[in-house]
Amino acid sequence: MSTSSDERLVHMANQIARNLALDDNPVAAVADHIRAFWSPSMIRALASLANAALDPVAAQALAQLAARAEVESG
Amino acid sequence: MRACDEVQGTLALTIEGRGFASKVSAGLASDSFLSSECVSCGACVQACPTASLQEKSVKAIGKPERAVVTTCAYCGVGCTFRAEMRGEQLVRMVPWKDGKANRGHSCVKGRFAWGYAQHQERILKPMVRDTIDQPWREVSWDEALGFAAARIHHVRDTYGRNALGGITSSRCTNEETFLVQKLIRAGFGTNNVDTCARVCHSPTGYGLKTTFGTSAGTQDFDSVEECDVILVIGANPTDGHPVFASRMKRRLRQGARLIVIDPRRTDIVRSPHIAADYHLPLRPGTNVAILTAMAHVIVTEGLADEAFIRERCDWDEYSQWAEFVARDRNSPEFLAPVIGVDAQSVRGAARLYATGGNGAIYYGLGVTEHSQGSSTVMAIANLAMATGNIGRRGVGVNPLRGQNNVQGACDMGSFPHELSGYRHVSDAATRALFEAEWGVPIDPEPGLRIPNMLDAATDGTFKAIYIQGEDILQSDPDTRHVADGLAAMECVIVHDLFLNETANYAHVFLPGSTFLEKNGTFTNAERRIQPVRKVMEPLNGLEDWQVTQELARAIGLDWNYTHPSEIMDEIARLTPSFSGVSFARLDAEGSLQWPVNDAAPDGSPIMHVDGFVRGKGRFVVTDYVPTDERTGPRFPLLLTTGRTLSQYNVGAQTRRTANTVWHQEDVLEMHPADADNRGLGTGDWARLASRSGETTLRVVVTDRVAPGVVYTTFHHPATQANVVTTDFSDWATNCPEYKVTAVQVAPSNGPSDWQQAYEAQAVQSRRILGREAMEAFE
Numbered sequence: 001m002s003t004s005s006d007e008r009l010v011h012m013a014n015q016i017a018r019n020l021a022l023d024d025n026p027v028a029a030v031a032d033h034i035r036a037f038w039s040p041s042m043i044r045a046l047a048s049l050a051n052a053a054l055d056p057v058a059a060q061a062l063a064q065l066a067a068r069a070e071v072e073s074g
Numbered sequence: 075m076r077a078c079d080e081v082q083g084t085l086a087l088t089i090e091g092r093g094f095a096s097k098v099s100a101g102l103a104s105d106s107f108l109s110s111e112c113v114s115c116g117a118c119v120q121a122c123p124t125a126s127l128q129e130k131s132v133k134a135i136g137k138p139e140r141a142v143v144t145t146c147a148y149c150g151v152g153c154t155f156r157a158e159m160r161g162e163q164l165v166r167m168v169p170w171k172d173g174k175a176n177r178g179h180s181c182v183k184g185r186f187a188w189g190y191a192q193h194q195e196r197i198l199k200p201m202v203r204d205t206i207d208q209p210w211r212e213v214s215w216d217e218a219l220g221f222a223a224a225r226i227h228h229v230r231d232t233y234g235r236n237a238l239g240g241i242t243s244s245r246c247t248n249e250e251t252f253l254v255q256k257l258i259r260a261g262f263g264t265n266n267v268d269t270c271a272r273v274c275h276s277p278t279g280y281g282l283k284t285t286f287g288t289s290a291g292t293q294d295f296d297s298v299e300e301c302d303v304i305l306v307i308g309a310n311p312t313d314g315h316p317v318f319a320s321r322m323k324r325r326l327r328q329g330a331r332l333i334v335i336d337p338r339r340t341d342i343v344r345s346p347h348i349a350a351d352y353h354l355p356l357r358p359g360t361n362v363a364i365l366t367a368m369a370h371v372i373v374t375e376g377l378a379d380e381a382f383i384r385e386r387c388d389w390d391e392y393s394q395w396a397e398f399v400a401r402d403r404n405s406p407e408f409l410a411p412v413i414g415v416d417a418q419s420v421r422g423a424a425r426l427y428a429t430g431g432n433g434a435i436y437y438g439l440g441v442t443e444h445s446q447g448s449s450t451v452m453a454i455a456n457l458a459m460a461t462g463n464i465g466r467r468g469v470g471v472n473p474l475r476g477q478n479n480v481q482g483a484c485d486m487g488s489f490p491h492e493l494s495g496y497r498h499v500s501d502a503a504t505r506a507l508f509e510a511e512w513g514v515p516i517d518p519e520p521g522l523r524i525p526n527m528l529d530a531a532t533d534g535t536f537k538a539i540y541i542q543g544e545d546i547l548q549s550d551p552d553t554r555h556v557a558d559g560l561a562a563m564e565c566v567i568v569h570d571l572f573l574n575e576t577a578n579y580a581h582v583f584l585p586g587s588t589f590l591e592k593n594g595t596f597t598n599a600e601r602r603i604q605p606v607r608k609v610m611e612p613l614n615g616l617e618d619w620q621v622t623q624e625l626a627r628a629i630g631l632d633w634n635y636t637h638p639s640e641i642m643d644e645i646a647r648l649t650p651s652f653s654g655v656s657f658a659r660l661d662a663e664g665s666l667q668w669p670v671n672d673a674a675p676d677g678s679p680i681m682h683v684d685g686f687v688r689g690k691g692r693f694v695v696t697d698y699v700p701t702d703e704r705t706g707p708r709f710p711l712l713l714t715t716g717r718t719l720s721q722y723n724v725g726a727q728t729r730r731t732a733n734t735v736w737h738q739e740d741v742l743e744m745h746p747a748d749a750d751n752r753g754l755g756t757g758d759w760a761r762l763a764s765r766s767g768e769t770t771l772r773v774v775v776t777d778r779v780a781p782g783v784v785y786t787t788f789h790h791p792a793t794q795a796n797v798v799t800t801d802f803s804d805w806a807t808n809c810p811e812y813k814v815t816a817v818q819v820a821p822s823n824g825p826s827d828w829q830q831a832y833e834a835q836a837v838q839s840r841r842i843l844g845r846e847a848m849e850a851f852e
Contacts (some may be wrong), residue, residue, distance in 0.1 A: 008801060011702070015805040017213060022398070022695045027506035032807075033806070036498065037491055040519050041236065041535065042526060 009046045010053060017058040030061035031068075077121035078112075081179055083323035084843040085346040086112040114182040115316065116126065120169065127165045138165040143664075145596050145604040146184035147245065147589035150319045150475025152598025153177055153184050154664075157590065157609045157703040164188065164609065166589060169554065174665055175598055180614065183315035191613075193589040196571050198614045201583040206561070209841035215624065217617070222540075222582045223628035225565035226262070237536055239266030239527050242488040243543030244274075244477040245595025246618055247606055249641035251479070251486040252494065253622045254542050260512045261631050265455040265499055265521030266536075268423055269488035270544045271480050272524045273551075276807035277442040278473045279484055279496070281451025285459070286681075287688025288651075289484060289496055292470035293434065294600045294667060294679040298325050300468030300655070302431030305423075307335040307454070308361065308440020308813075312342050315438075315474045315599075322436070323348055331430050333423045335364060336440060338743075338785055339778045344646075352423040355780050357414035358714045359814040362446045363698040364413045364420060365453035368401040371424035378428075379462030386457055387691035395456060395693035411699075414780070428461045432468030439476060440716075443813045445703070448806035452534040465682045468581055475599040482597030485652075485668070486645070490521035495649040507648055524550065525801070525809050528559030533773055538565035542622070543586060545640055547575040549788070551799035552766050567782045569621060578839040582619050586615035592617035594638045595660065601678070603655060604665040701814055703802050705782075709764060709816035712783050715795055739794060741774045743785040744819065749775045754821055761822035762786070764815050767797040769829060770822045784819060797828060 016030050023029040034043060046052070047062055054062070078087040090099040091246035119127045132138070140159030146153040148168075156166045167188060169180035192195070200218030201210040212492075213221070229237050242254040243447055251269070258267040258568060274723055286292070296302070313317035319342065323647075326332055332350040334343050343353045356364050372378055373396045383392050406417035406424075413420070427433045436457060441450045454471055455617030463469035475481055487494035493516075497504040505516045510690065522530060524546065530536035532555070550556050559759035560579035567581040577583055591612035597603045608617070616624070619638055626633045637642055639657035646652045654677075667677040681687065682752070705712060742760060754760055756775045761768055762784075779785050788795040802811040825833075 005533050008529060012803075012805070012808070013552070015445065015699075015702075018699050019446070019697070019805045022697050036500070037523075037806070038519055039236075039490070039522050064850065073682070 006045070006049055006052075009042060013046060013058040014053075014055040015063070017055040017061070021057065027058045027060045027064060030057055031064045032057065034061065035065060035068075075118070077117040080324070081117045081121075081320060082113065082115045082261040083320050083327065083345070083348075084111055084113050086110055087118065114186065114314065115320070116169070116180050116182070116185040117822045120178070120180075135163055135165045136160050141168075142607050142609045143605075144172055144607040144609065145591070146180075147478050147596070147606075148183045148187075149315055150394070150477060150480055150599040151315050152478060152596055152600075152602060152604055153180055153317050154604060155180070155184065157607075159353060159609055160430045162610045164191075171534075172664060175600065175602055175604070176317045177321070179317050179320055184317075184620045188590070190571070191590055193572075194331050195573070196613070197583060197585045203581055206581065206839055209843045211843050218582060218584060219628040220567070220623055222567050222584075222625060223630075224711055226538055226582065226629055229565055230262070233535070235263040236266060236521075238264055238538045239268075239522060239536065240540035241524060241542065241544050242267065242269045242483055242486070244270050244480040244483040244603065245543045246479065246483075246643065247592065247638065248482040248486050248597060248603070249594045249638040250542065250619045250622060251483045252641055252645055253487055253619055253626075253635075254540070255487050256512065257622055257626045257631070258540070259508075259516055261626050261629055263514070263517070265490045265517050265519065266527060267488060268490055268520060268524045268527070269483040270477070270546075270549065271484050271488065272808065273443075273549065273810050273812075274439050275480050275484070276489070276809045277447035277451050277804050280448045280490070280806045281564055282455060282471065282473075283496060285452050285455035285692050285694060286464075286471075286686050289680070290481070290601050290681055291472045291599055292464060292681045293467070293472050294602070295321060296320050297467045297470060297680065298434065298630050300432055301330050301434045301617055302468065303326055303331045303427055303433040303437045305333045305427055305433065306342060307333070307435065307437045308442075308450075309436055309438030309474050310336070310338075310340045310342070310440075311436065311438075311474060312340065312345075313674050313716070314476065318474070326834070331426055331736075333427060335423075337362075337780060337783050338716075347589070351426060352419055354413075354415045354419055354423060356413070358712045358783060359444060359701045359703070359779075360413045360698070361441060361444060361450040362696050363409050364415065365450065365457060366399055366404045366696060366698060367417075367420050368424035368427070369414065369453070369457055369460060370401075370404045371421050372428045372457070373400050373405065374405075377425065378460045382462030382748060383459065386465070386685060391693045392460075395695050396460075398695045398697075409698075412700075427457070432466075433458075433461060433463040434469050434472060435463075435476055436472045438474045440813055442473075442809055443803070443811060445701040445802055445804055445811050445814075446696075446699060447804035447809050447811075449699075452694045453696045455691075456693050456696065459693060464691070465680070465684075467680060470680070473599065478598070479596045481601060482595070483602070485597060485649075493648075494645060495651050511644065511648060525803065525808050525810070528556055531559035531562045534562065537563050539563060540565075540567045540569070541576060542569045542618070545570070545574040545576050546795065547578065548794065548813055551796050551812060552801045553794055553797045554767055555801060567625075569618070571759070575836070575842050578836055583712070584612060584625070586616055586621065587617050588610035592619070592638075594619065595642065595657075601667045602665045603660065603668060605657070610833065614700055628791055658751065699805075701802065701811060703800060703811060703814050703816055705816045709818050710782075711817050711819060713762070713764070713798065713815040713817040714783060714785050714813045715788055715799070716785065739772065740787045741772050742819065743776050743779050744775050745777060745779050745781045747774050747781045748774065748784070748819070752819060752821065754819070759822045759824055761820050761826065762798055762817055762819075764798045764800060764817045766800050766815075767828060768796050768826050769794050769827050770824060773819075778814070784817065794829065
């Protein structure tokens with residue numbers, strides 16, 4: 001029983017959020033971590049998942065990344 | 075005998091009989107050398123004053139005529155040897171007395187297990203096939219490279235450059251690794267490059283860079299001679315790093331104290347004249363909890379070295395960390411039920427490490443291969459900083475690297491997010507340097523890591539991979555997922571010595587050369603760059619760096635290196651920590667420990683002497699987050715995996731030598747209570763199952779493992795322990811969680827359906843046109 005790639009992305013993002021929960025600014029820390037280590041295709045794939053069971057911190061970090069990407073491309 | 079007692083520290087030899095009839099024998103009268111405690115390190119052969127002990131190969135081949143000093147290609151200790159030659163034939167490998175990593179000692183692998191180079195299964199001709207259900211066709215180099223280039227171009231034109239990628243090998247030289255990542259970044263045009271270090275020490279890279287500023291062990295091996303307290307966590311040095319273990323044991327026999335944190339009672343815990351002061355057999359997956367509990371003791375009992383912290387570290391970060399670890403919920407008493415170790419032992423170990431003098435931590439993959447691998451590395455760094463055990467001899471944080479060139483592969487920019495010297499691809503100044511040298515743009519975004527590549531492959535967006543010297547199908551977790559990913563690709567290029575398990579899914583096979591057949595450098599666990607020298611012509615016709623260069627030329631890159639020294643010169647131009655390295659200097663000095671640059675012209679045996687690389691040492695709060703891999707009614711036991719002395723990793727080399735006499739199959743170690751419950755005894759077949767898959771293997775009943783824990787090795791493809799391991803991984807780096815899998819064990823009659831199907835598929839996919847008839851005839 002293997003998980004799908006989508007489930008894996010959600011699991012990975014949630015894991016990062018749980019491990020950075022005690023940071024001074026967890027949302028920014030999660031966003032920075034994902035930005036530094038994930039390929040853009042992985043970030044897009046996670047962002048495109050509707051109703052993903054994302055930890056609230058991970059969800060906010062993802063929104064922050066999307067906003068940053070817009071600023072950079074705009 | 076003195077060699078055995080003092081150099082190796084096994085004390086296996088004794089004298090049997092008296093007077094003229096006396097002779098050296100191994101262990102008890104009933105023992106042969108194979109059954110005894112002798113570990114076949116060869117130290118007695120080396121030291122024998124009467125030449126009565128000599129390698130059998132000298133008798134078979136004849137006296138050596140010349141010798142070349144080179145570096146062993148097995149583990150991260152990086153022993154140097156004199157390869158003694160007669161013509162083109164290697165007669166024996168003799169440990170080099172001036173070698174700074176091994177100081178004249180050796181182990182059973184480096185000294186004796188080099189016969190795989192001439193093994194009949196070695197593939198010497200390039201091969202291709204259109205689909206993986208076809209037999210291989212032997213072709214010329216030109217045809218194979220043209221075939222590969224056409225497929226690479228087709229994938230790039232059809233799916234885009236990010237559908238391509240590659241894997242560098244920690245088994246290959248720095249120069250070869252650098253070329254592979256250059257081919258992928260500059261030639262394929264993508265940062266989808268990773269290395270097998272992903273699955274072993276990537277958390278070391280993340281953890282030590284975050285806390286200290288660079289991904290490197292802090293000490294040289296000689297430093298162990300000044301340790302007062304040695305803390306070994308998640309490492310099994312006598313099996314995994316035997317030559318360094320002998321040096322460690324020598325220091326322990328001189329009186330250094332020992333703390334071992336490991337679920338299993340490894341050999342270092344108790345051996346002749348050595349007994350660990352503390353063996354803390356923690357529950358697999360609770361490393362962060364036990365280290366935080368130790369930090370709790372150090373902080374709350376006032377054992378921290380505040381003068382060191384004020385001078386070297388960020389005090390505010392320390393205060394925040396100290397407040398966190400001092401909380402009641404981080405005390406040994408509170409955490410004892412989680413860790414499975416009594417609080418008094420944890421307190422005693424913490425006090426000993428903090429107050430026993432020079433404290434050095436040595437760790438291995440039992441630290442990194444967890445869902446909190448990176449956190450554990452940072453927790454170790456926190457402990458060392460809090461006790462002032464950094465920046466001088468006898469102390470430090472020392473990752474014991476698994477493969478010969480793990481350190482080098484990481485240094486050379488094999489990770490998808492960083493260029494050589496650990497500089498992030500988003501750093502425009504670094505990119506500009508490479509762009510000017512290579513004449514192409516470098517993607518500023520990180521690429522895919524190995525598990526991400528496999529996910530993308532099953533999703534249909536990743537289509538072609540060039541794999542140099544790694545067998546991901548056997549070594550990486552969740553074998554079925556790896557197989558599905560590889561099967562979904564249109565172009566798998568395997569560059570290796572043998573038709574390994576991964577090659578069952580390959581379309582192009584490029585034959586590789588052994589370390590005896592090429593020039594280059596390896597970098598060992600103490601950052602020591604050492605020459606690898608060609609002692610014989612490559613049987614396959616090309617050194618590995620030449621194979622990569624030819625592939626680059628086939629896809630249109632104008633590469634014209636004539637010797638690996640030119641590649642090292644390029645590395646030195648592009649990498650500040652290597653700026654003073656050249657083959658000429660390595661020839662003159664034997665070895666150099668990076669950083670070698672204007673600030674440290676002769677290299678750096680000890681790091682962070684006058685301050686941390688990042689400036690102030692950084693304390694990081696590491697909260698214990700339990701792994702999602704939980705035991706339950708279906709899978710009540712925890713499986714952890716490891717290695718044994720005589721075999722090496724996936725066994726591609728050692729299984730093809732006489733070393734199989736010691737370890738013919740992987741077995742499952744199980745506590746007597748768990749075995750009794752299941753009606754299992756030593757030698758019985760058992761089915762080992764997890765939510766990922768199942769396999770069968772034989773049981774060995776032993777109290778080396780705690781109740782509830784089972785253990786096996788992954789040296790043999792027939793067992794495929796990684797069918798059972800899961801897709802969980804380290805939160806920061808995706809390093810797989812090999813060390814914790816919830817499993818069930820039950821009696822079984824023999825190989826599982828999966829094993830039988832796998833074997834049939836492997837036989838089918840290893841067919842070579844024209845060879846079947848020959849084999850049938852034989």
